Amino acid sequence: MRQHKKNDEVSVKAIAGSHVVLLGLDVPEERARNLLGFNILRKGQHDRDFTALDGGRDFAGVKSDPPVIQAFMWGDYRAEAATTYTYRIVPVSGTPANQTKGAPLDITVTTEDPAAGSHAVYFNRGVAGSQSYSRRFGDYRRFFKADPNETDPRKIRYEQFLRPEDVPDRAAYKWLSRGLEEAMLAFIGQARGREYSIRAAVYELTHRPAIQAFVDALESGADVKIVHHAKEVGESVMRTNKVATVTTSYTDGTVEVVSRGREFVRMIGPDPVARAANAAVAGVGVHDEFRREFAAMLIPRKLTTISHNKFIVLLKNGAPEQVWTGSTNLTGGGIYGQSNVGHIVRDPEVAASYFAYWEKLATDPKKRAARGDEPGTAMRDWTVRQQPDLVGPPPPDSTTAVFSPRSSAAMLDWYADRLASARNSVFFTAAFSVADQIMGKVTADKQVPAGEPFLRYLLLEGIGGLLKDKYPIMARHRQNRIAWGETMRTRVGDDHDLIETLTGLNDHVNYLHTKYMLVDPLSDDPVVITGSANFSNASTVDNDENMLIIRGDTRVADIFLGEFMRLFNHFQVRNSLNKLSDEDEAASFPLTADGSWTLPAYTVGTPEYDERRLFA
Numbered sequence: 001m002r003q004h005k006k007n008d009e010v011s012v013k014a015i016a017g018s019h020v021v022l023l024g025l026d027v028p029e030e031r032a033r034n035l036l037g038f039n040i041l042r043k044g045q046h047d048r049d050f051t052a053l054d055g056g057r058d059f060a061g062v063k064s065d066p067p068v069i070q071a072f073m074w075g076d077y078r079a080e081a082a083t084t085y086t087y088r089i090v091p092v093s094g095t096p097a098n099q100t101k102g103a104p105l106d107i108t109v110t111t112e113d114p115a116a117g118s119h120a121v122y123f124n125r126g127v128a129g130s131q132s133y134s135r136r137f138g139d140y141r142r143f144f145k146a147d148p149n150e151t152d153p154r155k156i157r158y159e160q161f162l163r164p165e166d167v168p169d170r171a172a173y174k175w176l177s178r179g180l181e182e183a184m185l186a187f188i189g190q191a192r193g194r195e196y197s198i199r200a201a202v203y204e205l206t207h208r209p210a211i212q213a214f215v216d217a218l219e220s221g222a223d224v225k226i227v228h229h230a231k232e233v234g235e236s237v238m239r240t241n242k243v244a245t246v247t248t249s250y251t252d253g254t255v256e257v258v259s260r261g262r263e264f265v266r267m268i269g270p271d272p273v274a275r276a277a278n279a280a281v282a283g284v285g286v287h288d289e290f291r292r293e294f295a296a297m298l299i300p301r302k303l304t305t306i307s308h309n310k311f312i313v314l315l316k317n318g319a320p321e322q323v324w325t326g327s328t329n330l331t332g333g334g335i336y337g338q339s340n341v342g343h344i345v346r347d348p349e350v351a352a353s354y355f356a357y358w359e360k361l362a363t364d365p366k367k368r369a370a371r372g373d374e375p376g377t378a379m380r381d382w383t384v385r386q387q388p389d390l391v392g393p394p395p396p397d398s399t400t401a402v403f404s405p406r407s408s409a410a411m412l413d414w415y416a417d418r419l420a421s422a423r424n425s426v427f428f429t430a431a432f433s434v435a436d437q438i439m440g441k442v443t444a445d446k447q448v449p450a451g452e453p454f455l456r457y458l459l460l461e462g463i464g465g466l467l468k469d470k471y472p473i474m475a476r477h478r479q480n481r482i483a484w485g486e487t488m489r490t491r492v493g494d495d496h497d498l499i500e501t502l503t504g505l506n507d508h509v510n511y512l513h514t515k516y517m518l519v520d521p522l523s524d525d526p527v528v529i530t531g532s533a534n535f536s537n538a539s540t541v542d543n544d545e546n547m548l549i550i551r552g553d554t555r556v557a558d559i560f561l562g563e564f565m566r567l568f569n570h571f572q573v574r575n576s577l578n579k580l581s582d583e584d585e586a587a588s589f590p591l592t593a594d595g596s597w598t599l600p601a602y603t604v605g606t607p608e609y610d611e612r613r614l615f616a
Helices: 132-142 166-178 181-188 208-219 272-282 288-295 332-339 349-360 381-385 412-423 436-442 470-475 537-541 555-578 582-590 596-600 607-615
Strands: 003-004 012-016 021-026 035-044 073-076 084-095 096-100 105-110 119-123 140-146 159-160 196-202 223-229 232-249 255-270 298-301 310-316 319-326 339-346 398-404 424-432 455-460 482-485 516-519 527-531 546-552
Touching: 003 105, 003 516, 012 084, 012 105, 012 555, 021 084, 021 555, 021 607, 035 073, 035 596, 073 555, 073 607, 105 546, 119 181, 119 555, 132 166, 132 482, 166 181, 166 332, 181 208, 181 310, 181 319, 181 332, 181 339, 196 208, 196 339, 196 349, 196 412, 208 272, 208 288, 223 272, 272 298, 310 349, 319 349, 319 527, 349 381, 349 398, 381 398, 398 537, 412 436, 412 516, 412 527, 412 537, 424 555, 436 470, 455 607, 470 482, 482 555, 516 555, 527 555, 596 607
Parallel strands: 196 223, 223 298, 424 455, 455 482
Antiparallel strands: 003 012, 012 021, 021 073, 035 084, 084 096, 084 105, 119 339, 140 159, 196 310, 232 255, 310 319, 319 339, 398 546, 424 516, 516 527, 527 546
16 A cells, blocks of 8 residues: 655655555755654554654664654554554654654555455565564574584584574464464465365475375365475485495505495485475374375476475366465475565466466476477476567566476566666565576666666675675666675674574575565556566576566555565665674764765765655
């Protein structure tokens, strides 16, 4: 929901997602010269009085009441879904010790219900590494061996984690999930009885409650089938053989006997992801009369690079009705740790396209055609026939599903072109790297009319690894604003509610696992691109993946934008403070005691100017 309101002293644009309300603030330039900041107060639909919101900072030696906030874009990240709020914005001038209040402006918005409409969108909290998490559950923080298998005392390292399983009553799990797990289980739980069917395609499958939900649906009479990643790999296993000898040969011709009575044998079996899924499924109970159906529930997907999908199709009387998709693996780390989204589309046409894709996956087709194969049967060819590569903008007011692997990287080029086509803003997440096609667009200056805003917001898992060389290049462009995942560094004297630690549930991606791009989300014609693929060459031509392209739905754009800015600002604060020493941080913490903090926001060509214009 969007609202815009102004008086003679201040204007406000409010953008309400499901759990976030963004406020774009603006004042006439001549008033900004003396502006100390804003009081921002909130009243919920059941509250009697306004409550002041706090930015966590104040003027040196002053206790402002209500708190003063120095920002032209402010986010309320503690809003509840499907709730009406009135925000009171009061411009503040004068001096820190003698503050003058301007005319208040009230604006009312209602946050979105994530479960409503044809698109139901659920983001988990994705900020286990936060002071909010520590304040709630910090008493349960413990130290764990960084490598549980390490036995050499000289090499053992310990890491601090606040693991949700240590917190009673599943309180930490519920806080971290923020409705994502509940929505996933409820979606599966709709399949009750013989009239329903479930067709799922998943990568990681270790979350016991989700597996149990599939089994419960099966035992209710529903027809449940799950295509799962079951890639086979070869590994050398040593086994007993009395007449064998294991030797090592060196380039100088010498031979060393390593072991007698043993031999190495090359074995083919499930890779670690498939082994973990098999073990988790085997540990779930099932009644004897459903053993046969249970045995047939899992369909292995072997002939692919990575079966990276995370979708579930719900059918009633054989007709596809809804699909659950998004970035969330069916794992504890996917649901409670790294940032993820679950997305329900209640559109039979979209669900039918996913079902057709599932039926093809269930045959475990080859990725590319071999000599003598029937034309169009290989997965790369079939996906393009199902949905040809897009050319130009997506159709107005449309939802388009695109599947991988594809016969070329043309769709990756198309995503890059959509990014380049943005008129005023792009918001983009990258968990691993930034593809060369997209890199070329985010390192090019966007030409816009004089005085018009344009910014790209890039949210990254980190700035090392594959991004080590790319990050400095992207950071040099003033139209790029970049944040990346990290926790606040621990300072001397920090007590338990200031020490930020992770859950320990994730091995490779700790912070950001979402894969989405928002093109002009603040406009009346936004484009949201979201799904399982990492906007990479591999996710386009090698892996099993699915993406949704949604154009013209401002409600979906508002939910995604709110969640993006929540995480972006959360991490950007940590990125900035972690670069400072304790002394530098203390010196930079107080609010500016005059209106000079506003100067960048009124200087044409600065990111602060563009952000003020963009959001307000």
